[in-house]
Amino acid sequence: xxxxxxxxxxAGERVALLADAVESVVELxxxxxxxxxxxxxxxxxxxxxxxxxxxxxxxxxxxxxxECSDGIREAVVVELDGHHYALLVDLVEDVVExxxxxxxxxxxxxxxxxxxxTGMVETENGPLLVVDVAxxxxxxxxxxx
Amino acid sequence: MDDLIADFVAExxxxxxxxxxxxxxxxxxxDDRARLDSIFRFVHTVKGxxxxxxFPRLEALSHAAEDALADVRAGRRVADGxxxxxxxxxxxxxxxxxxxxxxxxxxxxxxxxxxxxxxxEGAEGPAAPVATTIAEAQGKxxxxxxxxxxxxxxxxxxxxxxDMVLARNELARRLRESPTxxxxxxxxxxxxxxxxxxxxxxxRTRMQRIxxxxxxxxxxxxxxxxELGKQVLVDIEGGDVELxxxxxxxxxxxxxxxxxxxxxxxxxxxxxxxxxxxxxxxILCVSARQSGNQILIDIQDDGRGIDGKxxxxxxxxxxxxxxxxxxxxxxxEQQALIFEAGLSTAREVTSISGRGVGxxxxxxxxxxxxxxxxxxxxxxxxxxxxxxxxxxxTIIPALTVSIGNQHFAIPRSAIEExxxxxxxxxxxxxxxxxxxxxxxxxxxxxxxxxxxxGLDSPMKDEERTLIVLRxxxxxxxxxxxxxxxxxEELVVKPAAPAVMATGLYAGTTLADDGSPILxxxxxxxxxxxxxxLEAQERTARIAEGPDLAAASQATQVILFRGLxxxxxxxxxxxxxxxxxxxxxxxxxxxxxxxxQLGESILPLAGVGDNELPADKVRLFRLNDxxxxxxxxxxxxxxxxxxxxxxxxxxxxxxxxGVTLIDxxxxxxxxxxxxxANHAGAASRPTGEQPVCCxxxxxxxxxxxxxxIVEAAGYxxxxxNDEAEADLVIVSGGTKVAKGAAGKTIRLRTxxxxxxxxxxxxxxxxxxALLVALKSAGGGRSR
Numbered sequence: 044x045x046x047x048x049x050x051x052x053x054a055g056e057r058v059a060l061l062a063d064a065v066e067s068v069v070e071l072x073x074x075x076x077x078x079x080x081x082x083x084x085x086x087x088x089x090x091x092x093x094x095x096x097x098x099x100x101x102x103x104x105x106x107x108x109x110e111c112s113d114g115i116r117e118a119v120v121v122e123l124d125g126h127h128y129a130l131l132v133d134l135v136e137d138v139v140e141x142x143x144x145x146x147x148x149x150x151x152x153x154x155x156x157x158x159x160x161t162g163m164v165e166t167e168n169g170p171l172l173v174v175d176v177a178x179x180x181x182x183x184x185x186x187x188x
Numbered sequence: 189m190d191d192l193i194a195d196f197v198a199e200x201x202x203x204x205x206x207x208x209x210x211x212x213x214x215x216x217x218x219d220d221r222a223r224l225d226s227i228f229r230f231v232h233t234v235k236g237x238x239x240x241x242x243f244p245r246l247e248a249l250s251h252a253a254e255d256a257l258a259d260v261r262a263g264r265r266v267a268d269g270x271x272x273x274x275x276x277x278x279x280x281x282x283x284x285x286x287x288x289x290x291x292x293x294x295x296x297x298x299x300x301x302x303x304x305x306x307x308x309e310g311a312e313g314p315a316a317p318v319a320t321t322i323a324e325a326q327g328k329x330x331x332x333x334x335x336x337x338x339x340x341x342x343x344x345x346x347x348x349x350x351d352m353v354l355a356r357n358e359l360a361r362r363l364r365e366s367p368t369x370x371x372x373x374x375x376x377x378x379x380x381x382x383x384x385x386x387x388x389x390x391x392r393t394r395m396q397r398i399x400x401x402x403x404x405x406x407x408x409x410x411x412x413x414x415e416l417g418k419q420v421l422v423d424i425e426g427g428d429v430e431l432x433x434x435x436x437x438x439x440x441x442x443x444x445x446x447x448x449x450x451x452x453x454x455x456x457x458x459x460x461x462x463x464x465x466x467x468x469x470x471i472l473c474v475s476a477r478q479s480g481n482q483i484l485i486d487i488q489d490d491g492r493g494i495d496g497k498x499x500x501x502x503x504x505x506x507x508x509x510x511x512x513x514x515x516x517x518x519x520x521e522q523q524a525l526i527f528e529a530g531l532s533t534a535r536e537v538t539s540i541s542g543r544g545v546g547x548x549x550x551x552x553x554x555x556x557x558x559x560x561x562x563x564x565x566x567x568x569x570x571x572x573x574x575x576x577x578x579x580x581x582t583i584i585p586a587l588t589v590s591i592g593n594q595h596f597a598i599p600r601s602a603i604e605e606x607x608x609x610x611x612x613x614x615x616x617x618x619x620x621x622x623x624x625x626x627x628x629x630x631x632x633x634x635x636x637x638x639x640x641x642g643l644d645s646p647m648k649d650e651e652r653t654l655i656v657l658r659x660x661x662x663x664x665x666x667x668x669x670x671x672x673x674x675x676e677e678l679v680v681k682p683a684a685p686a687v688m689a690t691g692l693y694a695g696t697t698l699a700d701d702g703s704p705i706l707x708x709x710x711x712x713x714x715x716x717x718x719x720x721l722e723a724q725e726r727t728a729r730i731a732e733g734p735d736l737a738a739a740s741q742a743t744q745v746i747l748f749r750g751l752x753x754x755x756x757x758x759x760x761x762x763x764x765x766x767x768x769x770x771x772x773x774x775x776x777x778x779x780x781x782x783x784q785l786g787e788s789i790l791p792l793a794g795v796g797d798n799e800l801p802a803d804k805v806r807l808f809r810l811n812d813x814x815x816x817x818x819x820x821x822x823x824x825x826x827x828x829x830x831x832x833x834x835x836x837x838x839x840x841x842x843x844x845g846v847t848l849i850d851x852x853x854x855x856x857x858x859x860x861x862x863x864a865n866h867a868g869a870a871s872r873p874t875g876e877q878p879v880c881c882x883x884x885x886x887x888x889x890x891x892x893x894x895x896i897v898e899a900a901g902y903x904x905x906x907x908n909d910e911a912e913a914d915l916v917i918v919s920g921g922t923k924v925a926k927g928a929a930g931k932t933i934r935l936r937t938x939x940x941x942x943x944x945x946x947x948x949x950x951x952x953x954x955x956a957l958l959v960a961l962k963s964a965g966g967g968r969s970r
Binding site: 076077083084089093 | 351354355358594640641642643681682683684685686687689690692693696697698702703704705706716
């Protein structure tokens with residue numbers, strides 16, 4: 044009963060999302076900005092007549108801004124508390140099997156990563172950081188609050 | 189065992205619900221055997237079941253009530269007020285206990301002995317007032333065949349249908365974009381129709397009769413009035429009006445509060461009422477009715493009314509009202525003070541109302557769901573409160589606007605009016621950096637949407653359009669937007685928390701083209717924009733002067749500058765609205781300039797020999813009741829009144845005369861001439877043509893016959909036109925004024941003549957018609 048993980052690249056780093064939480068992987072073309080929203084909210088997009096709130100993961104980890112102007116972006120669609128979100132990532136790589144339970148990372152991580160990490164898991168391709176989707180979505184503000 | 193208990197609870201619940209109204213009715217008529225029996229049956233059933241389930245307290249209560257009621261049934265005792273109250277108290281306690289059993293909680297505390305003792309003959313009513321917690325009606329509709337559904341399932345179906353509608357919209361868009369076969373379109377149309385029907389049906393399942401809300405009222409009023417020593421009769425009407433289930437829950441509290449207020453503060457004690465010459469018993473009318481897509485709930489009492497002066501005094505004392513302003517308040521505005529926070533006319537705080545939760549809360553709760561509360565009160569004779577609430581929450585009529593190239597939606601319920609920032613009746617000023625718009629003498633705080641959102645907009649303040657908004661529980665402000673697009677009915681969904689955190693938005697929705705649109709929360713916009721929304725309605729009103737009020741009696745005209753720069757005026761009553769079109773929409777067609785407005789093409793006047801503006805043309809849309817004519821102009825100067833004599837023009841034409849308006853001469857445009865020349869007839873050169881008169885109100889004549897008559901070389905006039913007709917065409921036996929016309933052609937609808945003398949022509953006999961037209965016209969033109 045090993046969990047499946049979706050391996051994505053955020054800010055050049057390979058990280059894993061729990062595949063159970065992921066609804067689908069899509070390519071977004073339109074992006075409607077939400078003025079005055081938190082900076083990590085990149086905007087709104089529509090997928091099969093549902094409104095998606097698009098989260099810029101890089102911004103959420105405070106590692107810069109994803110370049111959205113060039114059109115189509117890859118995104119991971121997740122559902123949290125009845126709302127659908129699209130997480131903008133650099134790249135969606137693969138689905139792998141977790142070979143261990145998440146264990147804490149004891150080395151010092153960057154401050155952004157620290158906030159969103161739930162732990163480290165072993166996979167066939169070596170250790171991967173498991174990222175907390177809810178923390179990605181809540182962004183930096185949640186920490187301050 | 190658990191199943192049996194569940195059955196018992198369900199049975200008790202249902203009986204309690206059914207009893208709710210009966211009990212009060214029984215009190216009014218203690219002799220009513222049928223009602224007494226049903227109450228007796230209830231306690232009896234409870235008693236029987238309790239013994240089986242071992243609920244000793246329930247058993248003791250129901251047993252005591254049963255005994256007392258049995259005495260009444262046997263005629264050993266009379267059902268008087270104290271007995272009824274005691275029985276009610278016991279039934280309430282049973283309701284509480286049943287609810288506790290259902291929820292698996294501890295039995296409510298407190299001794300039952302006091303309740304039981306109160307049943308004894310000559311006892312002084314129940315020791316303590318008991319909270320009324322009769323099991324709430326859940327999905328109960330008094331229809332012959334019903335099933336119980338979980339509300340959650342219903343919500344899921346509803347949201348599924350909403351998604352389906354959105355998916356259909358997207359499919360419709362894709363179909364429009366790509367060339368498709370007719371059969372596909374047909375199938376889609378059918379699907380589309382079915383979905384629409386389903387949405388209606390599912391919306392109706394969410395509907396509940398408002399009776400569910402009303403059913404508890406008699407009981408509530410009864411308990412209240414008993415506590416306050418008043419006598420109140422409740423009259424309920426319109427229980428069959430249906431309303432969204434969610435909406436019913438939303439208005440439950442405000443309605444309860446208003447009724448509590450009415451009983452507590454409105455209706456006087458019997459002694460006071462007698463002194464005032466009224467009947468001892470106060471009457472409280474609660475009625476519901478549907479009006480368009482709104483539900484109106486009236487709560488009317490015949491009590492002492494709201495004392496506006498007292499409210500004003502209180503407001504001044506509380507520092508929320510300035511003495512100077514107070515003097516200017518109209519009685520209606522004085523009464524509206526009741527909705528301001530912290531004001532109450534109650535002399536003392538009672539347990540019923542006046543506990544700090546005031547009418548301001550009622551108002552903001554109602555406004556939050558897009559409703560309105562109105563108050564109308566006559567001191568001494570009573571008060572009427574009216575709640576207006578929309579039928580449903582999920583579909584919101586909205587106006588789409590844009591800043592730069594991004595679209596947003598504004599709920600229409602909050603929009604008071606829309607004006608152009610550069611209009612004549614609007615001025616924009618900056619006071620200490622804050623925007624103030626003066627719209628027809630009213631000063632309104634103004635904010636630019638672009639500034640609130642921090643978006644770049646190339647547009648200057650003066651070019652924008654102002655939307656005057658009245659957010660829930662606040663005063664008006666003007667929002668400047670770049671452009672206004674369309675009215676749409678939007679299926680609104682809550683937005684993600686990160687979006688809602690901005691405080692600006694009420695939800696998201698999808699436009700017809702499938703792109704997401706954000707729906708604004710007008711109150712949030714104001715807050716972020718720094719507009720203070722404390723209800724300061726009064727201060728916004730600056731002296732408008734008495735002359736404006738008087739002006740409504742006089743003929744109102746709209747003063748404008750024509751394309752040639754001349755100052756002209758048009759009677760306001762013929763101006764339907766002002767439109768702005770692209771210059772490309774104006775083209776010559778069928779003999780004169782015409783303008784396309786949406787799906788209609790109107791004759792266009794007011795151009796003369798002038799060049800049309802290159803990009804946009806503004807025009808009045810004039811309406812005489814059946815025809816429309818466009819009239820171009822450069823700019824609107826102002827609204828004014830016709831208060832000077834009109835110097836008539838020498839001959840009839842576009843201008844009927846000149847007059848002084850605001851001390852400058854202005855030409856008065858003659859709408860009659862405009863319609864006669866542009867709408868009544870084709871503007872071909874007149875004179876040489878013979879004139880034919882057709883009844884203007886006969887659609888067949890106008891639509892079918894007219895083209896033939898015109899093709900035969902006639903100029904067609906209506907029967908109201910004054911031009912002398914060479915030929916009159918009428919149907920059947922219509923009388924024709926002799927001497928007014930040269931010749932008459934009569935048309936009949938049957939192919940065969942009615943008799944030998946019938947000279948009429950069958951109306952589809954084209955050959956005979958043409959011959960008749962030719963011979964009639966020949967006399968004059970050739």
